[in-house]
Every structure is written in structure tokens, then in C-alpha cells.
Amino acid sequence: MAKKEIIPRKTPMPEQPPAERIHNFNEVPFGYTPEQAIAEARRCLECKRALCMEGCPVGINIPGFLKLIAEGDFQGAINLIHEANALPAITGRVCPQEEQCEGVCTLCKKFESVAIGRLERFVADWEAAQGPLPVPALPPPTGKKVAVVGSGPAGITVAADLAKMGHAVTVFEALHEPGGVLVYGIPEFRLPKEIVRREVDYVRRLGVKVVTDFVVGRTATIEELLQEFDAVFLGTGAGLPWFLNIPGENLNGVYSANEYLTRVNLMKAYRFPEYDTPVALGRQVITIGGGNVAMDAARTALRMGAEKSIIVYRRSRDEMPARLEEIHHAEEEGVQFHLLTTPIAFHGDETGRVKELECLRNELGEPDASGRRRPVAIPGSNFRIPCDIAVVAIGQSPNPLIPRTTPELNVGRGGAVVVDEQTMKTSVKGVFAGGDVATGGATVILAMGQAKIAARAIDEYLRTGVW
Amino acid sequence: MNPILEKQVLSDVTKLMVVEAPAVAKKAQAGQFVIVRIHDHSERIPLTIADYDRAAGTITLIFQEVGKSTAEMGTLEVGDHFATVVGPLGQPTEIENFGTVVCIGGGVGIAPIFPITRALKEAGNTVISIIGARTRDYLFWEDRMRAFSDELIVCTDDGSYGRKALVTEPLKELLESRPDAIKRVWAIGPTVMMKFVSLTTQPYGVPTIVSLNTIMVDGTGMCGGCRVELTTGPQFVCVDGPEFDGHKVNWDNLLARVQFYRDQEKMAVEHWQHECRLDRMVAQAEAMPVSQVEGSNA
Numbered sequence: 208m209a210k211k212e213i214i215p216r217k218t219p220m221p222e223q224p225p226a227e228r229i230h231n232f233n234e235v236p237f238g239y240t241p242e243q244a245i246a247e248a249r250r251c252l253e254c255k256r257a258l259c260m261e262g263c264p265v266g267i268n269i270p271g272f273l274k275l276i277a278e279g280d281f282q283g284a285i286n287l288i289h290e291a292n293a294l295p296a297i298t299g300r301v302c303p304q305e306e307q308c309e310g311v312c313t314l315c316k317k318f319e320s321v322a323i324g325r326l327e328r329f330v331a332d333w334e335a336a337q338g339p340l341p342v343p344a345l346p347p348p349t350g351k352k353v354a355v356v357g358s359g360p361a362g363i364t365v366a367a368d369l370a371k372m373g374h375a376v377t378v379f380e381a382l383h384e385p386g387g388v389l390v391y392g393i394p395e396f397r398l399p400k401e402i403v404r405r406e407v408d409y410v411r412r413l414g415v416k417v418v419t420d421f422v423v424g425r426t427a428t429i430e431e432l433l434q435e436f437d438a439v440f441l442g443t444g445a446g447l448p449w450f451l452n453i454p455g456e457n458l459n460g461v462y463s464a465n466e467y468l469t470r471v472n473l474m475k476a477y478r479f480p481e482y483d484t485p486v487a488l489g490r491q492v493i494t495i496g497g498g499n500v501a502m503d504a505a506r507t508a509l510r511m512g513a514e515k516s517i518i519v520y521r522r523s524r525d526e527m528p529a530r531l532e533e534i535h536h537a538e539e540e541g542v543q544f545h546l547l548t549t550p551i552a553f554h555g556d557e558t559g560r561v562k563e564l565e566c567l568r569n570e571l572g573e574p575d576a577s578g579r580r581r582p583v584a585i586p587g588s589n590f591r592i593p594c595d596i597a598v599v600a601i602g603q604s605p606n607p608l609i610p611r612t613t614p615e616l617n618v619g620r621g622g623a624v625v626v627d628e629q630t631m632k633t634s635v636k637g638v639f640a641g642g643d644v645a646t647g648g649a650t651v652i653l654a655m656g657q658a659k660i661a662a663r664a665i666d667e668y669l670r671t672g673v674w
Numbered sequence: 675m676n677p678i679l680e681k682q683v684l685s686d687v688t689k690l691m692v693v694e695a696p697a698v699a700k701k702a703q704a705g706q707f708v709i710v711r712i713h714d715h716s717e718r719i720p721l722t723i724a725d726y727d728r729a730a731g732t733i734t735l736i737f738q739e740v741g742k743s744t745a746e747m748g749t750l751e752v753g754d755h756f757a758t759v760v761g762p763l764g765q766p767t768e769i770e771n772f773g774t775v776v777c778i779g780g781g782v783g784i785a786p787i788f789p790i791t792r793a794l795k796e797a798g799n800t801v802i803s804i805i806g807a808r809t810r811d812y813l814f815w816e817d818r819m820r821a822f823s824d825e826l827i828v829c830t831d832d833g834s835y836g837r838k839a840l841v842t843e844p845l846k847e848l849l850e851s852r853p854d855a856i857k858r859v860w861a862i863g864p865t866v867m868m869k870f871v872s873l874t875t876q877p878y879g880v881p882t883i884v885s886l887n888t889i890m891v892d893g894t895g896m897c898g899g900c901r902v903e904l905t906t907g908p909q910f911v912c913v914d915g916p917e918f919d920g921h922k923v924n925w926d927n928l929l930a931r932v933q934f935y936r937d938q939e940k941m942a943v944e945h946w947q948h949e950c951r952l953d954r955m956v957a958q959a960e961a962m963p964v965s966q967v968e969g970s971n972a
Binding site for chain 2: 381382383391419420421422425426427446447448450452456457458459460462463465466469470474475479480481482483484485487558559560606607608
């Protein structure tokens with residue numbers, strides 16, 4: 208084979224210019240055109256050993272689908288992706304590709320990797336544009352019933368897989384709209400809700416029943432579900448927000464990222480008063496944290512009219528856990544970064560509204576357990592940043608509601624439900640778990656990967672009855 | 675979708691609705707609450723469960739029209755639906771035979787204190803109840819409260835009915851006249867009332883349970899908007915509460931937090947009234963003969 212010509216850089220993806228997009232909630236990138244997609248897919252070196260595939264948590268046949276795109280066979284490409292990934296329009300947008308497939312791409316040793324995420328997104332969007340996804344022929348009903356708790360990435364995936372195996376699946380969602388973190392957490396400008404609705408609609412067309420406004424742990428316990436269902440899958444995510452536990456955190460205007468984003472995304476506070484739920488507006492908004500959720504909050508604040516949106520993060524830019532693209536988008540939009548900065552107190556005005564965040568400057572010390580250099584506060588370096596809204600985006604852990612009402616369910620460190628990683632079985636017979644509720648908080652793609660393992664194990668349990 | 679089966683107007687601004695919600699009714703216990711949404715643009719509104727009928731699969735909600743959402747809810751009629759009724763949420767009231775207890779309901783707080791009063795009475799307690807409101811029109815369920823109370827004291831701020839007093843006045847007299855007899859006090863009503871009830875009982879060392887009505891979004895422990903500062907640390911009203919030891923609550927912080935959206939609430943009411951006026955004008959215009967409409971333009 209002739210040696211392939213190397214094109215060093217990714218084909219740029221057209222997107223809304225920063226000055227324009229900070230005034231709307233529309234999605235930032237427009238996605239590739241077919242010509243751009245083909246050109247980008249042709250950059251693949253077709254390595255003998257496909258490192259990209261090894262870097263994918265669900266093992267998508269990446270070289271295979273890139274080749275099909277390069278040949279213009281978009282249908283073939285999406286079919287191949289679907290074999291391993293039920294939600295490519297979503298993962299193409301939210302996966303941390305630079306740590307997975309793209310991070311190990313041979314090209315990126317010297318040049319930019321193939322834009323695998325953008326291409327995954329392209330074929331998924333191309334397929335959606337062809338009309339509703341056809342529902343495959345379903346096997347005869349097995350007569351077995353499965354309850355799926357939570358309708359986020361894990362729940363949607365496990366429900367679809369089990370329905371395709373002929374089981375009767377009911378998904379229970381606590382909120383009024385299915386989608387979990389995809390609808391309450393991730394903003395419209397990063398993941399249009401239309402895409403989530405499309406995926407949920409597909410699951411419904413597979414025969415899955417979706418029950419909203421049903422809080423498992425309250426409306427019914429796991430024990431009660433087990434009387435009606437043959438198996439239960441817990442995909443309840445990591446919904447419990449962490450706070451800093453520093454003075455002044457209960458002042459008005461201090462939000463958890465969950466609350467700030469839920470108000471804006473799920474409750475549509477950006478269209479208040481047309482929608483009834485308000486969110487506080489601020490001229491100067493501080494977001495504390497360095498992950499995707501922090502970037503989402505800081506960028507949301509700009510779209511809600513903030514003149515200044517500031518990220519405060521205790522480590523340096525290199526240690527930020529957010530996707531590179533999100534950090535890059537935030538910087539482009541004018542989000543300011545106060546790095547190596549640790550918040551120590553919120554200060555308020557006489558009405559109880561936050562007005563300043565007091566911080567300490569850090570320097571980097573020895574590596575900690577995570578391998579990242581530990582931030583060490585410099586004594587006496589206190590300074591204050593003015594703000595009228597502060598958003599705490601330092602992480603979240605699984606909601607304790609179900610463990611509290613299911614005493615026999617084993618829960619480990621950080622509130623994560625303990626599972627056998629080969630089967631996703633919990634300590635309770637008939638109950639499986641996957642996604643953030645089992646990992647403690649990770650990515651959409653890991654949640655889906657675990658859901659796929661769980662679906663196979665649930666199927667086996669339903670067929671054999673062996674626990 | 676949860677249909678409204680019955681509606682009672684308890685006062686100008688206080689409405690009662692019996693709503694079909696079998697899954698909630700099946701599990702509801704005294705002290706718990708639900709979250710409702712009126713329609714797709716609606717807020718998620720937390721309301722304490724005033725009563726429930728497991729056999730009929732219904733719950734009773736009582737609310738006071740204080741903002742846009744509750745005012746709009748007040749316009750719903752029998753046959754209309756709530757888009758959402760989810761629950762029961764929160765921890766149930768701890769019910770046992772304590773001896774002599776006092777149950778205080780202020781204003782719309784009479785609704786949630788009722789099932790607690792009934793449960794305490796049924797558990798064998800001697801129940802002294804105090805219900806109060808600004809004025810006579812805002813009182814309701816005197817008969818129901820009387821049916822489960824050994825003694826019922828009714829008061830109004832303006833003296834238009836019962837005794838002219840704040841609920842804390844008869845409470846203080848009870849604490850003075852029956853030292854050591856009163857084992858526990860429950861108080862549900864406006865935040866400021868619960869604060870002063872707690873301050874009243876504190877010197878006597880009588881455990882006082884309050885049911886907090888904070889701002890919240892999801893009601894399942896996800897947003898943390900309902901967090902309240904206790905002397906023992908922060909707690910979430912939706913999952914750790916709604917009932918707390920009133921002597922541990924940081925009341926001033928709570929009073930500031932419940933007022934946070936006051937300006938936006940005003941804006942929402944104005945927007946809604948404007949829309950209502952527009953709707954009425956459109957309806958009137960549509961009802962008019964065409965010639966008249968054209969004539970008015972000429």
C-alpha cells in the first residue's frame with residue numbers, strides 16, 4: 208500500500224463565533240459537512256494495531272467506521288458504531304476523547320489526532336436527519352420484567368438492550384422529564400435536548416415504558432419493586448452535590464452547580480418569566496471547580512447576562528479534569544481563570560446576599576494520591592474576589608436515598624453502590640447497578656459501558672435464575 | 675397527569691384540592707410532602723400533604739396564594755389536571771406516645787399540622803392544639819382539629835375570631851401553667867412564626883419540631899437549594915427534613931433564604947397578570963361580532 212500522506216491538523220469544525228454565542232443557548236459547534244467528514248476520516252493512518260479502539264471504553268470499531276466515512280458510506284459507519292454504542296450523538300459531543308480514543312491516536316504523537324468524536328457525532332446526526340431510527344425486529348417476549356431506576360445514560364442503555372432481548376422494561380424517573388444528567392445537567396449549548404428526546408423516544412418505540420415523577424426509595428422501595436419485577440437495575444447517577452463547607456456558603460446567591468444548571472436547563476430559567484422558575488442574575492459570577500460541570504456553569508452564567516464569569520480552581524490548568532474543548536470554549540468566550548486558588552470563605556452584604564469570595568493562593572507541592580501535584584496554600588496570601596453569584600462545582604456523589612431505604616445494599620466509599628465489575632451485580636439478589644451510582648461519578652461513556660455489561664448479566668440471570 | 679377531584683375555597687386566598695395520586699396516597703405519612711407542577715412551563719412547587727385516602731387513591735393539598743404559581747394553581751377547577759404530583763417526599767413525622775404534646779398550626783400551616791395532630795392523638799398522646807391566623811377568614815379546619823385534640827385554642831392576630839393573640843402567647847401560658855407536663859411541641863406555619871415558637875419553648879427545654887418550607891427544585895436531594903443551617907451543620911430540607919429541631923435552626927439565615935427570589939416573584943406575577951389580561955382581551959375580541967371589531971379599528 209502506498210504510504211499515506213499525513214495531514215497534520217484536524218479539519219476545523221464550523222461553530223458559532225464566541226461573541227455571538229454567549230448571547231444564546233444554541234449549540235456551539237455546527238458539526239461537519241459530508242465533505243469535511245470525508246476529508247477528516249481520510250486522515251486516519253489505518254494503523255495495524257488500532258490503539259484508538261483500545262482507548263474506547265466500549266470498544267467501538269473506530270478504524271472501521273472511519274474507513275466507511277472516508278468511502279462516503281455513512282449508513283454503514285453508523286451501523287458499525289451502533290454495535291457498541293447506543294448513544295453516539297451524545298457521546299460524540301460529551302466524551303473526553305483526548306483522554307480516550309483521540310489521546311492514543313498514532314497521529315497525535317507528532318500532529319493532531321483524527322477528530323474521532325466529531326466524526327462519531329457527524330454520522331449520528333446524519334442518521335437522525337434521515338428520519339426516525341427504524342426499530343429492529345424484536346424477539347418474542349420472554350415474560351420477564353425489569354425495572355430500571357433512572358433514565359440517564361446508564362438507564363437508557365440498559366433499557367434499550369434488555370428490550371431488544373425481549374424483556375419487558377419499565378424505566379422509573381424521579382424528575383418530570385427523562386434523560387437524567389443529560390437534561391438537568393448538561394446545557395443546551397453543549398448537548399441539545401432534542402437529541403436526548405430522540406434517544407428516549409427510540410427506547411419507547413422499543414416497547415420500554417417510561418414512568419416519570421416516580422422517586423424510587425420514596426414512591427416505592429427497591430424491596431417493593433422486586434415484588435413486581437424479576438430484576439432491578441440502579442442507574443441513579445451521582446446527584447448529590449458537594450459543598451465546600453466553608454463559612455458563608457448558605458448566603459443567598461451561592462448555588463450548587465446542580466441547582467444552578469437544573470434551574471437553567473431543566474426548568475428553563477433562561478426563559479423566565481415565560482417559564483416560572485427563576486434563577487438569580489449576576490453581574491459577576493464565580494464558579495468554583497475545574498471539571499466539565501464548572502465549565503458548563505461558567506459558560507451558562509455568560510449566557511444569563513453576566514459581565515464577568517470567573518473560574519476559581521485550586522490546581523493549575525494542566526490538572527483541570529474538564530474536556531479540553533470545554534476549557535477552550537470557555538476561554539474563547541471570555542471566562543477568566545483564577546488558577547492555584549483555594550476558596551476559604553464567602554462574605555455577604557447586610558441582606559444576606561453573597562458579595563465576595565475570599566481565597567488563598569496556592570503553589571504546587573508533591574504529587575498526591577491522584578498523581579497530580581498537591582496545591583499548597585501560601586499563608587497570608589488571602590485576597591477577595593467580588594461576586595454576586597457563586598456556583599460550587601467541585602463534584603457530586605451518588606444520592607443516598609435508595610441506600611438509606613435499602614439496608615441490605617452494600618455501599619462503599621463516597622456512597623457508591625458496590626458491584627461485581629464482571630456482572631454489575633450488587634449485594635442484593637436481583638439488583639444490578641451501573642454508571643455514576645457504581646463508579647461514584649465518571650463519564651457518560653463509562654456509564655454506558657457498565658450498562659451494557661449489566662444488560663448481558665441481567666439477561667443471563669433472567670434466563671437461568673442463577674445469582 | 676393527576677386530575678383534581680374536589681376543590682374547596684377555604685378563604686379568599688386559601689384553596690383545598692383533592693387530587694388523584696394513588697402511588698403517593700399509598701405511601702404517604704404525616705409530615706411528608708409532594709412536589710407538583712401545574713403544566714410544562716410551571717415551577718416545581720413543594721406542598722405538604724394535608725390528608726390522604728389510601729383506598730380512594732387521593733391526597734388533599736391546601737395552599738395559600740402568595741405568588742404566581744400558587745395564584746395560578748388557585749384557578750384550577752375540578753376536572754383540571756396537575757402535570758406532576760410526585761412523592762411522598764421527606765421523612766415522616768416521628769410519632770409515638772410522648773404524653774402531653776402541643777400542635778401549633780399558623781395560617782396555611784393548619785393543613786400540614788392536621789395529619790400530625792391526628793397521628794399523635796391516635797398514638798395515645800394528650801394533644802393540646804393551637805391554631806391561629808391573621809384574621810378569621812384565613813382560619814379553616816377548626817372542626818377537624820377539634821376532633822383530634824383534647825383541647826383546642828383558636829386565635830387571630832386581629833381578634834376577629836377566637837382569642838386576639840399570636841400563637842406564642844397561649845403557648846407560653848401552657849408552658850408556665852403546666853411545667854414539665856408538655857413533652858414536645860410541633861409548629862408549622864410561616865417561618866417567622868416557627869422561629870418565635872422555637873424561641874418561646876427554648877427556655878423551658880421542651881423539644882420543638884418545626885416543618886420547614888424552603889425554596890427547592892427537585893425535592894430528592896439533588897440541588898441543595900433547600901439547605902438549612904443547623905447548629906450541627908448543614909442539612910437538606912427535602913431529604914433530611916422537612917421536620918427539624920427548631921432549637922437548632924439558624925432562623926435568620928433561613929428567613930433571608932426564603933426571600934431570595936422576591937423580586938422575580940413580583941415580576942412573574944406581573945407577567946402572568948399581563949398575559950391573563952391579554953387572554954381576556956383576545957377572548958372578548960373573539961366574542962364580538964366581526965363588524966364591531968372592524969368598527970372599533972376605524
